[in-house]
Amino acid sequence: xxxxxxxxxxxxxxxxxxxxxxxxxxxxxxxxxxxxxxxxxxxxxxxxxxxxxxxxxxxxxxxxxxxxxxxxxxxxxxxxxxxxxxxxxxxxxxxxxxxxxxxxxxxxxxxxxxxxxxxxxxxxxxxxxxxxxxxxxxxxxxxxxxxxxxxxxxxxxxxxxxxxxxxxxxxxxxxxxxxxxxxxxxxxxxxxxxxxxxxxxxxxxxxxxxxxxxxxxxxxxxxxxxxxxxxxxxxxxxxxxxxxx
Numbered sequence: 001x002x003x004x005x006x007x008x009x010x011x012x013x014x015x016x017x018x019x020x021x022x023x024x025x026x027x028x029x030x031x032x033x034x035x036x037x038x039x040x041x042x043x044x045x046x047x048x049x050x051x052x053x054x055x056x057x058x059x060x061x062x063x064x065x066x067x068x069x070x071x072x073x074x075x076x077x078x079x080x081x082x083x084x085x086x087x088x089x090x091x092x093x094x095x096x097x098x099x100x101x102x103x104x105x106x107x108x109x110x111x112x113x114x115x116x117x118x119x120x121x122x123x124x125x126x127x128x129x130x131x132x133x134x135x136x137x138x139x140x141x142x143x144x145x146x147x148x149x150x151x152x153x154x155x156x157x158x159x160x161x162x163x164x165x166x167x168x169x170x171x172x173x174x175x176x177x178x179x180x181x182x183x184x185x186x187x188x189x190x191x192x193x194x195x196x197x198x199x200x201x202x203x204x205x206x207x208x209x210x211x212x213x214x215x216x217x218x219x220x221x222x223x224x225x226x227x228x229x230x231x232x233x234x235x236x237x238x239x240x241x242x243x244x245x
Contacts, residue, residue: 002017002019003019003020003023003057003075004019004020004021004023004075005019005021006018006019006075007019009067009068009070013213013214014070014071014213014214014216014217015059015061015070015071015072015073015213015216016066016067016068016070016071016072016073017059017073017074017075018067018072018073018074018075019075020074020075020076020077023055023057023075023077024055024077025055026053026054026055026056026057026077027053027054027055028051028052028053028054029051029052030049030050030051030052031049031050031051032047032048032049033047033048033049034046034047034048041091041092041093042089042090042091042092043089043090044087044088044089044090045087045088046085046086046087047085047086047087048084048085049082049083049084049085050081050082050083051081051082051083052079052080052081052082053079053080053081053082054079055077055078055079056077056078056079056080056110056120057075057076057077058075058076058077058120058121058122058162059073059074059075059076059121059167060073060074060075060076060121060162060164060165060167061073061164061165061166061167061168062074062165063165063166064166071216073167078110078111078113079110079111079112080108080109080110080111080120081108081109081111082106082107082108082120083106083107084104084105084106084107085104085105085106086102086103086104086105087102087103088100088101088102088103089101089102096134096135096138097132097133097134097135098131098132098133098134099130099131099132100129100130100131100132100133101128101129101130102128102129102130103126103127103128103129104124104126104127105126106123106124107123107160108120108123115163116162116163116164117162117163117164119160119161119162120162121161121162121167121168122168122210122211122213123158123160123210124158124210124211125155125156125157125158125171125173125210126155126156126158127153127154127155127156128153128154128156129151129152129153129154130151130152130153130154131149131150131151131152132149132150132151133147133148133149134147134148134149135147136148137183140186141186141189142185142186143183143184143185143186144183144184144186144191145182145183145184146181146182146183146184147180147181147182147183148179148180148181149179149180149181150177150178150179151177151178151179151180152175152176152177152178153175153176153178154173154174154175154176155171155173155174155175155207155209155210156173157170157171157172157173158170158171158210159171168210168216169215169216171208171209171210171215172207174205174207175205176200176201176203176205176207177201177202177203178198178199178200178201178202179198179199179202180196180197180198180199181196181197181198182194182195182196182197183195191242192241192242193239193240193241193242194239194240194242195237195238195239195240196236196237196238196239196240197235197236197237198235198236198238199233199234199235199236200231200233200234200235200236201231201232201233201234202233203233204232204233205232206225206229206232207229207230208227208228208229208230209230212227212228212230214227214228215227215228215229
């Protein structure tokens, strides 16, 4: 309903949205194929998909037009094709060590269009995730299921953007480093609590996710950069205490 009849400011995305009562219903066909492999020391899977969507609905920015001080977006539609997939590998040379890698990619294009309107807006960038996890303690009297993990997320540059009306801009690549520690606290063979320490973006990388609509807000006079950036360095300490009824 919002795509058909909206006409007002969307504060959550800092834009003014205008509906289109002439939109047609979307129809799509999707095909998926996947393959899995598993052995004593390695397992992996590959999943591919193709999705053809007729009358795909999306919001397109109306150039430099401002309404109530906000950039104006109008809903439109076109025939689209989405092709992509993901692949992952889990290598565990010893029982307690796991090295996992996963990569994902999607190409989302609008059919029969010029280059500036060919790519669909807000298509996620190719991404690579890696994690190395080691089990420090398996079954102890005080600590049990104790794990330490180091993870890295790398988002490639996304320059396949919808250029009409300056709907979106290219997003640079960035990498995020994190870690996690977790353990169960035991008493007389029973788990009394679980403790987690999680660190994300520990190198305090300044970045904007390509799917963030807040990257298009006004310039920040304090740091000289446009838009709101994603979260910087963050640490989380969590204690979970189970209660049996």
